[in-house]
Amino acid sequence: MSDDTVRTRAAPTARGRPRPGALAWAPALTLGLMLGPVAAGLAGTVAPALGWLPALGGDHLGTDAFEALRAWPGFPRAAALSLFTGLGATLTSLAAVTLICAGWQGTRVFHAIERGLSPLLSVPHAAAAFGLAFLIAPSGWLARAASPWATGWERPPDLLILQDPNGLALIAGLVVKEIPFLLLMTLAALGQVPSARSRTVARALGYGPVAAWVKTVFPRVYPQIRLPIYAVLAYSMSAVDTAIILGPNTPPTLAVQVVRWMNDPDLQLRFQAAAGAVTQLALLAGALGLWRAGERLAAGLGRRWIERGGRGRSAAATRVLGGGAAAATAGALGAGIAGLAVWSVAGVWRFPQATPDALTWRSWERYGPRLADPGAETFILAGAATGLALALALACLEAEQRYGVRSAGRALWLVYLPLLVPQVAFLAGLQMLALAAGLDPNRGAVILTHLVFVLPYVFLSLADPFRAWDRRYAAVAAALGAGPDRVFWTVRLPMLVRPVLTAAALGFAVSVGLYLPTLLVGAGRVQTLTTEAVALASGGDRRVIGVYALAQTAAVLLPFALAGAVPRVLWRRRRGLRDD
């Protein structure tokens, strides 16, 4: 049944379709704006890596930059760290999401998890990392909660928990953010397969609920979340903000070292940085190859395992593990934000007390006024990038409906491409292109760069509800004499105001959380709440960090709250539009 509906939706009748106007160019323009900077940036990285950057005196091709990179003593370890933390975070996140879904799908707990997802998803990476750091640090909340009665610690223990040399804290910081993302993508995929019915059939054949899910639902869900998983891998291998806050220092991950070289006053280090960025790209290609090989192996072994017929009755272990993973993720993010809030108003707070001696607004009075400029910059960048992304995505989807121009239906990976390329690999190139062209860093360039990252999320979140919209409404309106524009503005858009606002909030959140694009393309001169917060990491003053990270989180949560509230107010007398 769903097959037919999809097909009729995807293939509008050829006859009676109006002649394409300007709108028909929207998909091409959108792809250009999204992929153009990626391609240009990659070229801008590869050229100096091979020695070509005349502005800095690089005028002959060669492998000097790569040799300099290899001569850096930290290189093998930095590269290994990138691989280890990236693969580790991706595997852990996928395992956790699988356990959560296998153990709990179809239960009341699962609905609760679904509902709690959006706020967790929207917490910026940097704020999440700071929050986690405040929890697990030797003087963090966890140690305080257990001290001195259980641990005997009167002073913070001398343990290297944060920034540990193996990157375990970094993996934890990545995982708490990637689990909500992957879970959201898995939920969307679960809507595409008859998961509940497959499970019913399998259980009637004697399978326990978890075995039923893993053997009949997972093999069909996995292909649909493959691209998001690759995006998680690409992000985790090269994340810079989380790695600065939680990752090791001597040496750091390769991506962090590249950024250090990019920011070094010694411009000659840019060649080495470019070589590092290219290496980062190669590392990702290697990791993806490894992952694909693992997929194939798992598929073969999995099929044999399925055909052996084991019924796996008990669900208890999976439930405990999945529930634990969900609780730990929500707890780490929730308690982390709470920790940021408490630190921002803490007076004297000695170890091992669990709460400060006194609460004071002093930190907010002192640093609050300094939030104004980066705060305004954050809102300008996010507002502009989100507005552009919305307009482009809507134009694409409307063109698709009117003229049957398929923007990204089949070539979904094109939409994912900006998320599959390590950020540092093309952002470094963009900065060097600007350098070569003698351009000053400016806000416009930063907005266009933000657009590259905001567009995929806005488009992906809008596409399903727009394509699922019942076209018979358009037919009815047209029969009443409304032209296509009027149908769009007065019927389609108002009916879809909820997904539009959700997509806007998501795009806004993505932009607010962006660190590297702002830092590299703005060349340090465009300062947002995020760049300022991450810059505070090395100082380690928890009260200031609390203020900035909390402001950053608020900048994200506010639009989400609005996106939820506006349709409720707008449609308070329209039952049919109130709950989707």
Add this chain to the structure above:
Amino acid sequence: MTDAAGLRFDRLSITLGRNRLVTLDGHVAPGDVLTVMGPSGSGKSTLLSVISGTAAAVFQVRGGIHLDGRDITGLAPEARRVGILFQDELLFPHLSVGGNLAFGLPPSVAGRRERRRRVEAALAEVNLAGFANRDPATLSGGQQVRVALMRMLLSEPRALLLDEPFPRLDAGLRDRIRQAVLDRARTRRLPVVLVTHDAADARAAGGRIHHLDPHEAGTDLRPSPRTGDPA
């Protein structure tokens, strides 16, 4: 008890809100068929979901269900050993035809060779020898039904539930497949509950017929929660 074997309903009643949908008392002996008929929405599928243990929580169930002397009312679906065939065959699209059958075969049948042999034998039994490596999506409707049937029988159920089965088959094929299912149930001595709209089905089954009365669908005005899959 002499009537311990088979499926016994012990003053079973299913209500939804204030509507009593189903009341059922009695015994289906091994190899016998109980045919349940009634208009759409009268609760036929609900009855089967209560027997197989997958009913939605909105339904209130009172009374007991015993299978071969064992009270299965509180058991998890997978522990009941009740096989069910739905309107759709629901073959798993990620597994081959043979993989679907192996999925049904209990793990106690050990060894790849032996499992393979059992799968081949099951296919041969329904005239599908050599189909093990086929993609289920490439099978005709009648072939899919037969695979789903054998998958269920390989799991060694102790009772059989059929919910308006084989709706897409033409009349001749339908008769033959229905006969094949009922024959197998008889030789394996399985009690069968058959839900159908179709008088021919009921006649062919030959057993007792239980009619569900249409309940007054208008009296309960609360919106019913969404269930099942969107697909």
